[in-house]
Amino acid sequence: MRKFAAAAVLLGSMFMVSGCAALVGGAVGAGGTATGYEVHLDNERDRVEEAYKEGRMSREEYDIRVDQIRRDSAVQ
Structure with a gap:
Protein backbone atom coordinates (compact mmCIF):
# COMPACT_ATOMS: atom_id res chain seq x y z
CA MET A 1 0.00 0.00 0.00
CA ARG A 2 2.82 2.40 0.86
CA LYS A 3 4.58 1.73 -2.42
CA PHE A 4 1.34 2.46 -4.27
CA ALA A 5 0.97 5.76 -2.39
CA ALA A 6 4.59 6.68 -3.16
CA ALA A 7 4.01 5.94 -6.85
CA ALA A 8 0.85 8.08 -6.76
CA VAL A 9 2.85 10.96 -5.29
CA LEU A 10 5.43 10.55 -8.06
CA LEU A 11 2.80 10.57 -10.80
CA GLY A 12 0.99 13.49 -9.22
CA SER A 13 4.18 15.54 -9.12
CA MET A 14 4.79 14.79 -12.80
CA PHE A 15 1.32 16.02 -13.82
CA MET A 16 1.63 19.21 -11.78
CA VAL A 17 4.57 20.35 -13.91
CA SER A 18 3.75 21.66 -17.37
CA GLY A 19 5.75 23.10 -20.22
CA CYS A 20 9.49 22.63 -20.39
CA ALA A 21 10.97 19.14 -20.60
CA ALA A 22 13.67 20.16 -18.12
CA LEU A 23 10.99 20.86 -15.55
CA VAL A 24 9.46 17.43 -16.13
CA GLY A 25 12.87 15.85 -15.65
CA GLY A 26 13.26 17.76 -12.42
CA ALA A 27 9.86 16.61 -11.22
CA VAL A 28 10.72 13.01 -12.04
CA GLY A 29 14.02 13.34 -10.18
CA ALA A 30 12.34 14.89 -7.14
CA GLY A 31 9.60 12.27 -7.24
CA GLY A 32 12.17 9.48 -7.46
CA THR A 33 14.04 10.91 -4.50
CA ALA A 34 10.84 11.14 -2.47
CA ILE A 69 9.15 7.80 11.27
CA ARG A 70 5.49 8.80 10.89
CA ARG A 71 6.35 12.52 11.16
CA ASP A 72 9.18 12.19 8.60
CA SER A 73 6.96 10.46 6.08
CA ALA A 74 5.23 12.45 3.35
CA VAL A 75 2.72 9.62 2.90
CA GLN A 76 0.60 9.26 6.02
Whole structure:
Protein backbone atom coordinates (compact mmCIF):
# COMPACT_ATOMS: atom_id res chain seq x y z
CA MET A 1 0.00 0.00 0.00
CA ARG A 2 2.82 2.40 0.86
CA LYS A 3 4.58 1.73 -2.42
CA PHE A 4 1.34 2.46 -4.27
CA ALA A 5 0.97 5.76 -2.39
CA ALA A 6 4.59 6.68 -3.16
CA ALA A 7 4.01 5.94 -6.85
CA ALA A 8 0.85 8.08 -6.76
CA VAL A 9 2.85 10.96 -5.29
CA LEU A 10 5.43 10.55 -8.06
CA LEU A 11 2.80 10.57 -10.80
CA GLY A 12 0.99 13.49 -9.22
CA SER A 13 4.18 15.54 -9.12
CA MET A 14 4.79 14.79 -12.80
CA PHE A 15 1.32 16.02 -13.82
CA MET A 16 1.63 19.21 -11.78
CA VAL A 17 4.57 20.35 -13.91
CA SER A 18 3.75 21.66 -17.37
CA GLY A 19 5.75 23.10 -20.22
CA CYS A 20 9.49 22.63 -20.39
CA ALA A 21 10.97 19.14 -20.60
CA ALA A 22 13.67 20.16 -18.12
CA LEU A 23 10.99 20.86 -15.55
CA VAL A 24 9.46 17.43 -16.13
CA GLY A 25 12.87 15.85 -15.65
CA GLY A 26 13.26 17.76 -12.42
CA ALA A 27 9.86 16.61 -11.22
CA VAL A 28 10.72 13.01 -12.04
CA GLY A 29 14.02 13.34 -10.18
CA ALA A 30 12.34 14.89 -7.14
CA GLY A 31 9.60 12.27 -7.24
CA GLY A 32 12.17 9.48 -7.46
CA THR A 33 14.04 10.91 -4.50
CA ALA A 34 10.84 11.14 -2.47
CA THR A 35 9.93 7.57 -3.40
CA GLY A 36 13.37 6.35 -2.36
CA TYR A 37 13.06 8.13 0.97
CA GLU A 38 9.64 6.57 1.60
CA VAL A 39 11.08 3.12 0.86
CA HIS A 40 13.88 3.85 3.34
CA LEU A 41 11.34 4.85 5.99
CA ASP A 42 9.30 1.72 5.31
CA ASN A 43 12.41 -0.42 5.80
CA GLU A 44 13.27 1.48 8.99
CA ARG A 45 9.72 0.95 10.30
CA ASP A 46 10.06 -2.79 9.66
CA ARG A 47 13.44 -2.87 11.43
CA VAL A 48 12.05 -1.04 14.49
CA GLU A 49 9.04 -3.35 14.65
CA GLU A 50 11.27 -6.41 14.45
CA ALA A 51 13.52 -5.09 17.23
CA TYR A 52 10.48 -4.48 19.43
CA LYS A 53 9.05 -7.96 18.79
CA GLU A 54 12.41 -9.55 19.63
CA GLY A 55 12.57 -7.61 22.90
CA ARG A 56 15.59 -5.49 21.97
CA MET A 57 13.53 -2.31 22.39
CA SER A 58 11.13 -1.11 25.08
CA ARG A 59 7.55 -0.10 24.27
CA GLU A 60 8.37 3.54 25.06
CA GLU A 61 11.35 3.59 22.68
CA TYR A 62 9.28 1.78 20.02
CA ASP A 63 6.51 4.40 20.26
CA ILE A 64 9.04 7.25 20.01
CA ARG A 65 10.76 5.75 16.96
CA VAL A 66 7.50 4.96 15.15
CA ASP A 67 6.26 8.50 15.83
CA GLN A 68 9.50 9.94 14.38
CA ILE A 69 9.15 7.80 11.27
CA ARG A 70 5.49 8.80 10.89
CA ARG A 71 6.35 12.52 11.16
CA ASP A 72 9.18 12.19 8.60
CA SER A 73 6.96 10.46 6.08
CA ALA A 74 5.23 12.45 3.35
CA VAL A 75 2.72 9.62 2.90
CA GLN A 76 0.60 9.26 6.02
